[in-house]
Amino acid sequence: MPLRMNLYVALALALFSYCQAEVTPTDTYTHDAALDDFGKVHLFWKYDDTTITFEVHAETLGYVGFGISPNGGMTDSDIVIGWVKDGNTYFKDRFASRNGEPEIDDQQDYELIGGMETETHTVLTFSRKIDTCDEMDRVVTSGTLRLIYAYHDDDPETETGLPYHGVAQRGSRSIHVLGVAPAEPEMPTGDDLLVYEFLNPNVSVPHHQDTTYWCQAFKIPPLDRKHHMIKYEPIVQEGHEALVHHILIYQCRSGVHEDYHGFGHECYSPNMPQNLTECTTVIISWAIGGGGFSLPEEAGFSLGDIEGGDPDFVLMETHYDNPEFKDTFVDSSGMRVYYTPILRKYDAAVLEIGNGVSAYGQYIPPKATSFTTYGYCSQECFIDGSDGTSITIFANMLHAHLAGIKLRTRHIRDGVEQPMIDEDNSYDFNLQEMRYLKEPVEFKPGDRLISECTYNTEDRTAVTFGGLSTQEEMCLNFVYYYPRIQLPICQSNPIMDFGMYACCNVTELDYSTVPPTVVAPSEYAGQSVVDVLNAQEWTQEQLENFEIGAYRLAYQNLCDKASGEHHPTHLTLGAVPEIKEPLKPEVSVCDSGADFNKYHWSVVSMTTFSAFIVKLLL
Template sequence: MNIKIFCLCLCFYFTTAKVVTTETPLAASSAVDGVNVVTKSTSSNVASTTSRPAVAATHQKPTPSHSFAHDVRLDEDGAYWLFWESNETHVTFETHVKTRGYVGFGLSGNGQMFPGDVVVGWVKEGVTHFKDCHTVEHVMPKEDDSQDWTLLHGEENDFGTLLRFTRKLDTCDDDDFKITDDTIRVIFSFHLDDPVDITSLPWHGVARRGSRALLLLSATSASAVTMPADLQSFGLLKKNYHVPSAGTTYHCSTFRLPDLNQKHHMIKYEPYVQKGNEKHVHHIVLYFYDREIDRQYDNINYDCTRGKSTPQGLRGMRSIFLVWAVGGGTYYLPGHVGIPLGTDQDPKFFVMETHYDNPTRKTDIVDSSGIIISYTTQLRQHDAGMMYTGSSVSPRQIVPPYEKAFVTCSYCPEECFDRALPDEGVKVFAVFQHAHLLGTAIKTRHFRNGTELEPFANDKHYDFDFQDIRAKTHEINVQKGDSVSVECTYDSRYKTKPTFGGISTEEEMCISMLLFYPRTRLNGCVSSPRFEAVNQNSTHHTVEMIKHWDWTQPAVRRHFKSVLADTDYDMSCFGYHMDYHPYIKKMKVPTATYQEPRGNCPT
């Protein structure tokens, strides 16, 4: 069992938690800081605890009280559904749970039992009971002095129990979890019975609790975009691929897009992960080339784990078209942008690289997963592109052992943006960040004239098992002369040897992908440290030397950090019909760092 999930099962063990009853008056309505509040008695739906009808046996998605921007099934059985929407100040949640008993819901940065910001509620004899609590260490939740979660509505219906509630993004309460665009773990539980009284809750059991990582503020929404009538789809799918028994496999398949005859815009893409293989399909990257590819390479398959089996005609520079990773869902581009397809300047031939994880070395995994892209002739205002930036995937990215929060950095210099951006710059509307198992935080930083600007993304609670595209609530302008840095924080306390950069999940990565418009030639910008202080002659020999350092010594780890801080970096930028440009530079330190805006909380 996943340790995080095991810890979570304690989080909602509210055996003696105090819960205060909230009665919802008939047809009462008010406003809570700009959020409409509508509550009503549900006594007509409920007779008594003993005479209430059983919940419906259906596993279909329940119907929310109104149209929400986002929804997710939190458990595998479809017994717990969450709907939500947000504005600049609040998030409103609606839970639909297949029970006539109590419902638990909460927020956590790490998915563990504490610190957790939790609520619990149920409907009994027409009265909704609802309470704001928090968890402190491995003990029962405590009632918050400040009740900052506001109940909007509660009822029992054919599906089960519905609770709708809201709270501010920042309640200024130390017992509450501040809601940001970080990855946030939603924690949940429920029981089939109401508690005997408000001072005691029966334990929900092992099967009726869990956690799910979500982007509450920056998830993409289907409801925000209207799908055109002429929408077409093209599936890039494996065909019964027998996954090897190796721990990590990268498998490549090639596809040629049908002749579209005219310009189209791709406006969404979605993963298709074969049922039963969810734990093995880790991520998918779709590549394209800026040159014609011979048709002899159409519809072929090959192992691309180390690149040695790549056909000769498919070697060389290629660019990223799209990416999907575990935990991600369908991505809808904003209504004013689309990725162009169908003209002579657009991709026609794709290589789909699928990363398979098989830690138990199973021999019976057969997979037909892939990506489905959807496109239309109804062109949007802007052509969009994607840029990959971060650390080069190589052993020169080094994470020493025994470190709680070790940071690696990469840098994309201003020369790259000078060469490729239009005079008006580009606007970034979404970001995808990626690291492996040791990653705990990722920040994609933005600099201009020595000053650090607002980061493109800053995830302080990165989750390897949940990697999705972050839709920006406001677009960020990137200009000629700007530069970008990607910082990844790693927890290597339980490692005894260095972890090197590489493609397997036991190695590490640190990358960020920026989606922007208008499309430019620039598609990639990466860097690697040179480690001149260790060995000026060969970076390969440097890596071999570093492997054998005595990493148990704190002085050795401090020395490595000083070497890394003072080294030059190999930097390069490349792209579609764009020559490869290498640079050797030091990391620039901004003269002024970015300061997050102060909230409205009293100091």
């Protein structure tokens, strides 16, 4: 039976707003995002500990579909479809077992709140539990969700036999749905609030390729004294909302010549100056559908104190998405930064943790459905850089490249695993954004951080190495914290001697060559580790042995100062921490039984270390 549309005052106000050609929600929401590239489908939402409420606005007077997908496609998606006809709202919870019309779910877990039509749009408001305990529904997780949508110009005649929406009226978008939206601190006014815009200088976007990464270098404007950056927000040129996919601003190492100010080129190109390829620490990030980012009221990102390690040069990377290969795009989008001479209590800074960004930092075999690398921020490195000071972590950005599928950062204190810093079990390279933590985390001297990145390389035939190119890989977390310490990088390299022995019975390497050369056994003598790794069949046993040997026994510290010099711990060897008390997973509301081993697999104990070495020696 059709459900009557609830014409309450808020909907009437929304109807008035639509007459003003604005997409205005019927209620107060904490989050919103465009789901398509042209602004025809807009989503608003809010949530609490148990329930999430969505409101979809679609530019159609026909039916509207919205869903949660495992991969951006339709199969195995949790979907609702609704429309408004003759003053009645029709709405059903469905499930797509294949590409085709979704079946009506036997258990209707989505609750319709209201539906309406304006002259141009259909609006559906509905809610559901975060976890409905229905196997035909997908859980709303804390990581990246692939949201899908579809719409048709006409209303269906019945609840089955829906007319096909067509290719042009469907799509998907990756969104961090359960993101934290803290209250924005009060901004300074008058002369105490300064603004600077990093803008691309009329970049002619290439039309021979659908994806372009454009890099533009900027010298930070000179300041007469120290200031604090307190907020940033995107500037997207009108009409280019679908073109500009994401923008990142990296801090460069000191020593970039001022002549590079205004230099622009396609990123990751051989023609990029060497100094600019070393701009790798993300300090500002934004992705399509997102808004600005405000630092907490007690902290600001320091500018103007060059001697103290503040950036004097930055590199802005703009990702252009031009799927229609248009040759008319000339873009001047960028980022707007707000800063003030009124200093806050703490200097905020970025700590880059994970694996070293080089061919020595990661070795990822091909043909793997799941292979995990591990990067360690050791207690020794942190003590070197912090001088015994604790820090407070308030935001972060997990980062990998195209093969990355799962990322997380673990926090260990005295052998006891603390709550996760962050975790994304459905990572999408195309969603790069700084994310607030639910609660700030104190990180003390003696604590350790472990960055774990899982990759799928089934479609690759050669080993993937760490590096700057998107075809290479990274496993990083850019951690926003305060107060600033003299430690911008706390990372590690794997131990290839263990890894090569574990997978391939290589017993001796010569590190005087790049990449290292095999000395023994004789069957591999003279070959590079690249050649040996690429020649393997990579059975599941080989993959597991290589992962344990290279990443889960020991590591090499990478421990840098802001000046580019190294702390004493740099390049020393460290032992993987033993986790005596792994983090217990949250118990699902649907099942009182929890899999305690969910988080236990990642780091091996010394007992396992010994057993593994014995196995290798047999």
